[in-house]
Amino acid sequence: MSQRPIVKAVGVISGTSMDGIDVSVVETDGDTVVRPGPGRTFSYPETLRKTLQALIAEPTRAQSEPLEDLEQAVTDAHIDAIRRFMTEVGIPASDVSLIGFHGQTVYHRPEARFTRQLGLGERVAAALGVDTVYRFRHADVASGGEGAPFVPLYHRALASKLAQPVMILNLGGVGNVTYIDGDVVIAFDTGPASALLDDFILRRRGLSFDENGRLAASGNADAKLVAEFMNNPFFDRPAPKSLDRQDFHARAKGVEALSDADGAATLAEFTIQSVIASLRHVPRAPQRWLVTGGGRRNAHFMTRLHEELGVAVDPVEAVGWDGDFLEAQAFGYLAVRSTLGLPLSLPTTTGVPHPMPGGELHRAA
Ligand SMILES: Nc1ncnc2c1ncn2[C@@H]1O[C@H](COP(=O)(O)OP(=O)(O)OP(=O)(O)O)[C@@H](O)[C@H]1O
Numbered sequence: 240m241s242q243r244p245i246v247k248a249v250g251v252i253s254g255t256s257m258d259g260i261d262v263s264v265v266e267t268d269g270d271t272v273v274r275p276g277p278g279r280t281f282s283y284p285e286t287l288r289k290t291l292q293a294l295i296a297e298p299t300r301a302q303s304e305p306l307e308d309l310e311q312a313v314t315d316a317h318i319d320a321i322r323r324f325m326t327e328v329g330i331p332a333s334d335v336s337l338i339g340f341h342g343q344t345v346y347h348r349p350e351a352r353f354t355r356q357l358g359l360g361e362r363v364a365a366a367l368g369v370d371t372v373y374r375f376r377h378a379d380v381a382s383g384g385e386g387a388p389f390v391p392l393y394h395r396a397l398a399s400k401l402a403q404p405v406m407i408l409n410l411g412g413v414g415n416v417t418y419i420d421g422d423v424v425i426a427f428d429t430g431p432a433s434a435l436l437d438d439f440i441l442r443r444r445g446l447s448f449d450e451n452g453r454l455a456a457s458g459n460a461d462a463k464l465v466a467e468f469m470n471n472p473f474f475d476r477p478a479p480k481s482l483d484r485q486d487f488h489a490r491a492k493g494v495e496a497l498s499d500a501d502g503a504a505t506l507a508e509f510t511i512q513s514v515i516a517s518l519r520h521v522p523r524a525p526q527r528w529l530v531t532g533g534g535r536r537n538a539h540f541m542t543r544l545h546e547e548l549g550v551a552v553d554p555v556e557a558v559g560w561d562g563d564f565l566e567a568q569a570f571g572y573l574a575v576r577s578t579l580g581l582p583l584s585l586p587t588t589t590g591v592p593h594p595m596p597g598g599e600l601h602r603a604a
């Protein structure tokens with residue numbers, strides 16, 4: 240039995256896809272007890288989303304401009320999302336002990352000990368009257384860690400009763416895996432998930448993603464180009480390792496010569512092969528993969544993964560989790576861990592020298 244009190248924490252994140260602000264809630268002791276609640280996604284105002292998309296395409300600006308107005312606007316969009324969430328699911332602020340506020344990643348360069356998430360924790364705490372934890376990744380990066388992925392300890396808590404080893408795969412803008420086998424937790428970013436494909440479909444068709452992977456499934460992947468993409472030292476680099484959303488964009492230009500369908504098929508295959516390459520960095524091949532993030536809705540990804548891996552590949556809903564809100568819940572869970580001084584990351588999840596606490600707490604008053 241856990242000795243720690245169980246509290247209600249709201250977690251909020253906008254991922255690298257910038258497709259919306261995800262808010263969810265978890266009741267937890269910050270350790271082994273995790274009871275996920277409902278979640279909601281709220282879109283950024285269109286102009287704000289466009290501003291952010293333009294910003295991440297210009298790494299020098301994302302790295303060094305002060306971006307004060309933008310950071311306020313991003314924060315206010317999150318505050319609005321949390322307010323709407325609490326109203327819609329009927330949880331008053333007075334019932335919430337803590338908010339875990341991830342913010343919006345706009346630039347991530349752990350090798351330079353730098354990661355940037357736009358978001359003002361003190362503004363959230365003051366506006367909502369709830370203690371708020373933010374800046375989750377900073378202590379990790381400052382001590383030489385990758386600063387990502389951070390969801391693995393939440394995966395571990397959720398997966399404690401599943402047959403192991405099990406692999407949890409998040410297909411967001413960037414892909415990441417968590418390998419869990421008892422006390423062994425190995426995590427790392429795998430490569431692009433939907434980011435390259437999303438940007439390609441937007442350029443070619445004016446659509447924000449390839450619904451159900453239909454276009455990719457209708458084309459033929461260019462094997463030579465896929466092999467070229469995969470001929471990248473990143474895939475042999477031992478874990479832990481992490482990526483910026485834009486890391487593969489410059490190298491993926493070869494698809495421009497292809498038709499819409501073949502280009503989509505080629506980029507999708509790059510994602511699949513980069514996921515398969517993750518097996519190079521785990522001790523045993525898991526007999527089950529659980530897929531979370533928006534990419535689990537891409538039927539072409541799921542079919543190809545199953546064909547290549549030859550084992551069960553299921554959306555996380557197969558074990559009762561909600562693949563739209565695991566990341567939001569994770570930052571609620573990590574906020575509680577932060578206030579307890581418990582580690583948020585491990586040498587095997589981010590490469591930190593020792594299990595690393597982190598996050599900064601802003602009191603509501
Ligand atoms: N029905 C669908 N068919 C195909 N792809 C989909 C579908 N629904 C969502 N996606 C993909 O999922 C992406 C969003 O996934 P998700 O919300 O998990 O990303 P994120 O959390 O922003 O990213 P990250 O985990 O990298 O921070 C979309 O950009 C889209 O490419």
Ligand SMILES: CC(=O)N[C@H]1[C@@H]2OC[C@@H](O2)[C@@H](O)[C@@H]1O[C@H](C)C(=O)O
Nearest residue numbers: 255344347387388389390413415566
């Ligand atoms: C720096 C950053 O925001 N990284 C994201 C991104 O999106 C997926 C992958 O790359 C993962 O490493 C991370 O997000 C999740 C929430 C994580 O930290 O686990």
